[in-house]
Amino acid sequence: MSESLPTSKPATPMKSSRLESVDLLRGVVMVIMALDHVRDFWSEALFKDPTDLKTTTAGIFLTRWITHYCAPTFIFLAGTGAFLSGNRGKTKPELSWFLLTRGLWLAFFEVTFNRAAWMFNYDFHHHGAGVFWAIGWSMVVLSVLVYLPTSTVTTFGVVMIAFHNLLDGLTAQDVGLPEWLWMILHRPGDATVVGDYTFGTGYCLIPWTGVMAAGYGFGSLLLLQPEVRRREVFGLGAALTLAFVGLRAANVYGDPSPWVRQQSQEPEKLFAFLSFLNCTKYPPSLQYLLMTLGPAIMALAIFDRPLGPLARPFIIFGRVPMFFYILHIPLIHGGAVLLDYLRFGWSPLWPHGPWELSKDNVPSGFGISLPMVYVVWLAVLLILYPACRWFAQVKARRRDTWLSYI
Secondary structure (H helix, E strand, O other), rough: OOOOOEEEEEEEOOOOOOOHHHHHHHHHHHHHHHHHHHHHEEOOOOOOOOOOOOOOOOHHHHHHHHHHHHHHHHHHHHHHHHHHHHOOOOOOHHHHHHHHHHHHHHHHHHHHHHHHHHHHOOOOOOEEEOOHHHHHHHHHHHHOOOOOOOHHHHHHHHHHHHHHHHOOOOHHHHOOOOOHHHHHHOOOEEEEEOOOEEEEEOOOOHHHHHHHHHHHHHHHHHEHHHHHHHHHHHHHHHHHHHHHHHHHHOOOOOOOOOOOOOOOOHHHHHHHHHHEEEEEEOOHHHHOOOHHHHHHHHHHHHHHHOOHHHHHHHHHHOOHHHHHHHHHHHHHHHHHHHHHHHHHOOOOOOOOOOOHHHHOOOOOOOOOOOHHHHHHHHHHHHHHHHHHHHHHHHHHHHHOOOHHOO
16 A cells, blocks of 8 residues: 555546445445344344343344444445545545545534434433544544555554554553543543533544544555456455454454353354454454454455446445435334334333333333344335435436535
């Protein structure tokens, strides 16, 4: 990943073209993301930690685990998209300004509209932040980094990803920062900001900013000729995946929660395997990022070829990810509320988010089975597809500035 374009077999300029493989991968992770959010609102196992191997089932664990690919892939590709945008003709100042303004918009969106959509209420005394918070502020950081050589940006990202676990266990007092600032940077939770106003997040900015910076550097590989690009990209993804297997097996570094044999679970071998996959997401450990980005990068190489009609819906979703997100949370949340009213005459999800519920404040029989979660997920995708296809067509034929922010 270097500053200049490869000198051998230069690629055709990409000023107006899109790599459909990137859209396809982004669309796949958006579809998987919707599954996780349906599970959040609809599952009868809402009150169980899906990754707690003492109480979960293999089906629930794997339904949660597959969605781990969403945030790392999306943030990584956001960095890649920034690099490709610069290669298509944006000057450094234009790219920097876009990243700065879009990043601030996404951070604002997270603590306003998105919070309200998830919770169906708004508590001015407590603000929580999710994935758009990490994406937004990572873009703000990248808006400065783009003035540096691509190799320097890449090194910044890789170093942050590789070594941030050295910060595990450090408290705000240890690093000399206010509690709320250290929580935002690396220690997930809630903290008082001022008076009785609190803020909480699991999407700490270290190492998510590193993931986006690494994705920016990765974009240089996509300028290679297709046959070379596929080989290099697949090789990188395979190397990262093998690095995960080696680090995880060693149980020495890269995740605060080592895997253990599950002698009390049946079948033992299956749950030992699930423990091997059960890496830390908040904040994302080195092992977690290797486990998710490695296969995602390999998938990008596999998708980098002529695509059949079955790929088109995913490409559509991948071209309008923000629009998809804005629609799908109110749809999933509102649908769960409607089902509750039809079944019980009231809904604990109105006006509450799923994390505000407990077994004591929900009706008997609340939620649906895991197979039905998958049915609802497919229904959500079918409902969203026409609107996303329409908006993708709007973005394809118009160049209004505001469209680039949605």
